[in-house]
Amino acid sequence: MTYLRTAAGALLTALLLTLVPGTATAVEAPRVALSRSEGGKGGEITVSGSGWKPGALLMLLICGQAAPGKGVIGGTNSCANTDGRAATVDAKGSFSAKLPVAEPPVPCPCVVHVAGVTGQQDAVDTAFTVAGHPTAPLPETSGTGRLVVLTSARLEGSSGVLVWFGAPARREIVVTLGNLGQTPVKDPLFEVGTSHGVFAPQYEERQWRGTIEPGRKALVRLPVELTAGAHGDYQVSVRYGGKVVVEQPWGVGRPWGVTVFWVLLAVVVPAALFRIGMAVVDRVRPAARVPRGRRRGRGRTPASAPAPVSVSVSEPTAVLPWFTPDSAPSETGPTTKGQA
Template sequence: MTMRQACTVVLLLAASLLPFAGGVGASAAAAERGPTVTVPEALATPGRPVKAAGTGWAPGSTVQVEICGGGARRGSADCDTLRAAVALVAADGTFRLTLIAGAPPAACPCVLRAVAAQGGKRAQTPLTVAGAPDGPSAAAPAPAVRVDVIATALSGGPRFGELFGAPAHRTLTVTLRNPGDRPLGRAPLIVTWGPGANADLPVGKPLTAELPAHAQRTYRIPVRLPAAAFGRYSVGGRYGPAAFSVTTDLYPWGLLGLAFLAVLLTVFTASVLVRQGAERLRARRAAVGVGAELPAFFAVDELTGVLAAGAADRARPGLVSTRAVIRAMSGEAPLVDAGELRALAETLRMSPLDKER
């Protein structure tokens, strides 16, 4: 390879790596700048869709996007939370969504605001809303909105099916209070769940109503937990600036009981088989050693009869079967009557069929 060819290869490699380097640099720059939200068109018409995109957000987090008036200085009180949209951030820290534009509750200047449900990071971009009135710009931002969480609870005890691995159904009850002197707009109630202490899986966004000053409202949201849930689970969420969380323990005791019963049945069956095998073994040993259970003395006449029957055996003259003696002495019937068996053999030998052969 000549020097000119080597330089050409190096230049080609450098050109192919430039896009990747640019992408890495852009991602690092986006992380340094923090989260952003943008719109392709800065003009929104009520009732028409508005597209939005974001960069630099935490992967896996949930972001709520809404149109706000008054520069969103009062937070959710200035925003059209009824038409807000929620997006899940991708692995590269970006999201895309579409929401329906509406008139914000406060006069413009208007913005498109994005707020992360986890961590509270936010970003906004200027937006012109057609037909929205313009108001005077305040010199200082309004005081922060405050919401108190009075009580949270999960109700609904374990049903019969849950004991055997069916999905668990609970009801989350949240009581919120507005301690301020101004009413709060219809802020979204975001509910999430997850195993352990990580409640990051969305349940839903139930409809809410305006929260008057010094008033409180109670919301009940059905929550469905997964099948065969085992251990502790958290259900939490956020309403405006207020966050809440509650835990519950789920154990399929029915499945555990069935598993324990199966182990007991296995042990019981094995013990029965072992006991039966031991009994058969004892029976065989008893049959072999039955002579040890015989009495110490026998009647001479009985023993003489057994010996005479054995001595008359033509096949083994002068020999007596030990088993025959034991059975006779123990009072059991003989297995074979040698005299009758010999008579049967003589009859078969002299049969007409034998003569024909």
């Protein structure tokens, strides 16, 4: 009876998934196809794919010491980076691009490595043979994909005075990793990236020197650095074996020293130019001519300046010709009438 109920439940579930649209959505994995599987240096192949996120930017490279499912040993240092190409995924999740055949810096086996740069961080490796290029066995696996995070990641370090003036901020992301595999993990290669806002992380390779034995754990420290003048909310991501294993937020303060510097520059420079201009004007303009007696008091007028006094010099009075000093009429008394 129990078996019949289980079978009936399974049948009902299958009918619902079939009849109700949108009940289950199959996620299509990214795929890559090549126009041919072998080519010589100087040739060209067509790389196409489907199942990618629309609008994503992809990077196409030919890499050595790699195999599908095992990744690229040595990271992008094993790829012909100068001959790589970029492709943009269309609205249907497909892309197609021409890729020149180039020899990677390491021996084959080789692959065409397609990885997302923005929007989607998936990576797909497709086997490809570079005709005439040396071939060597793949090195022993270092147990990639068997490391797991045991503790929460944290950022360590502090900003110096120069960061306050726009120098690049530096930290170390510290995390404890354990090896759950059956083989030792020697010198694992990580990818550390930082993202700001809606932009995808820009990854850089960081190799940790050491060996993690099976069943053991190790404290891993990886350096992180931002660009000069960067500030705001950032996200630090650590990728290993093509998968993101650590994400840690990082808040970076504004470099106020740069703002103070520009404010001081905006105040000091105009003031200095004004003083220089006034000094030049004082030297160039002609000196005003001032009377000798007033040079000492130039530029100011006394409050009570004495009024100028005009002195007139009288000339001696001329004597009339018909009078002499002795014959002038006397003013002592009246003249007697009839006196001779």
